[in-house]
Amino acid sequence: MEPVEIANKIKEEFPTEVVEVKEFRGQVGITIKKNELPGIIRRLNASPEFDFDYLKDLCGVDYMNVKVPRFEVVYQLYSIRHGHMLRLNVQVSENSPTIASVTAVYSGANWHERECYDMFGIVFDNHPDLRRILLPEDWEGYPLRKDYPTAGTEEEWRGFKEVLLKAEEYKKYEWKK
Numbered sequence: 001m002e003p004v005e006i007a008n009k010i011k012e013e014f015p016t017e018v019v020e021v022k023e024f025r026g027q028v029g030i031t032i033k034k035n036e037l038p039g040i041i042r043r044l045n046a047s048p049e050f051d052f053d054y055l056k057d058l059c060g061v062d063y064m065n066v067k068v069p070r071f072e073v074v075y076q077l078y079s080i081r082h083g084h085m086l087r088l089n090v091q092v093s094e095n096s097p098t099i100a101s102v103t104a105v106y107s108g109a110n111w112h113e114r115e116c117y118d119m120f121g122i123v124f125d126n127h128p129d130l131r132r133i134l135l136p137e138d139w140e141g142y143p144l145r146k147d148y149p150t151a152g153t154e155e156e157w158r159g160f161k162e163v164l165l166k167a168e169e170y171k172k173y174e175w176k177k
């Protein structure tokens with residue numbers, strides 16, 4: 001079964017959740033509402049006719065002032081057995097940036113979801129360990145949101161001076177030429 005056929009089958013099975021099916025340059029994408037994400041993911045993963053057994057990637061997108069809802073979480077699914085790929089774009093609202101975790105189906109989603117939380121502030125419900133992965137725990141804000149200040153602020157990150165002191169302390173271990 002080709003990815004377009006799979007997308008249309010998902011649209012038939014979840015008619016109220018599928019917003020659109022798109023094909024562009026040989027890639028098929030399904031835009032869905034977040035309510036039935038766990039059911040759609042399980043269906044795509046467990047069904048032998050689809051067998052999307054590999055999560056290639058998961059990332060966030062901020063469409064501030066371009067689209068409503070503002071955020072999307074994008075899942076790149078791949079079937080090793082069938083050799084086809086499908087993209088799921090799941091809509092997430094700005095007022096309630098939460099979505100179900102898919103770690104129960106794809107354990108590899110763990111760190112991807114943490115990164116998406118860290119950079120965009122999208123909360124993954126039922127995630128086993130949802131905390132920052134790239135930035136310090138006390139970091140304020142979400143750097144990949146389009147409204148995040150790009151030029152910095154007058155106030156430095158609280159841990160900045162501590163990091164500078166540690167760097168100075170560890171200079172004694174540098175290799176000398």
